Amino acid sequence: MPSTTFQTIARIAQEEHRCDPALLRPEVPLADLGLDSLALMEFIFSVEDALKLRLPEERLDPREAGITLGDLCDAIDAHMAQQQQTGGATPAHA
Template sequence: MSETVRDRVIAILAEQAVLEPSDVEPQHSLADLGIDSLGLVESIFAIEEAFDISVPFNANAPQESGFDVSSVDAIVAAVERLIAEQKG
């Protein structure tokens, strides 16, 4: 079975948070997972590499970048949107 975008994003965030992917819930914020600003940057680099996309440089300011990092679900949706935009 192929890995979904959601599965891969959760795996990246779980690795950064030193958690099992099963411990990462869609409603969790990065703070809930124990991911700080440096962890966010490392997670974004890993997401860019995993999906061959470019995340806006100001992703930590979603009102400016359109890349919402408020929850796991929001990050998954933002990654899916970027994949669609950059393929299209």
């Protein structure tokens, strides 16, 4: 069963960005979702807003070739785990 994080990512991709549900698998590169570069950044911001976090740019750059939905999920889960350990948070933009 997919993680809660992955389910959130997939829901946003499908509902807000009209991505093909058949493409919403962990191994699918973000570039294959059919989003142009601006839409891809908006997708990442939508995911961050939904999860109330901001990923540091060095953790994941969605413009990099080969970044998959699973990589995005892993980066978010790792970031959230790190924030829980340190007791801090990376605030969301307003």
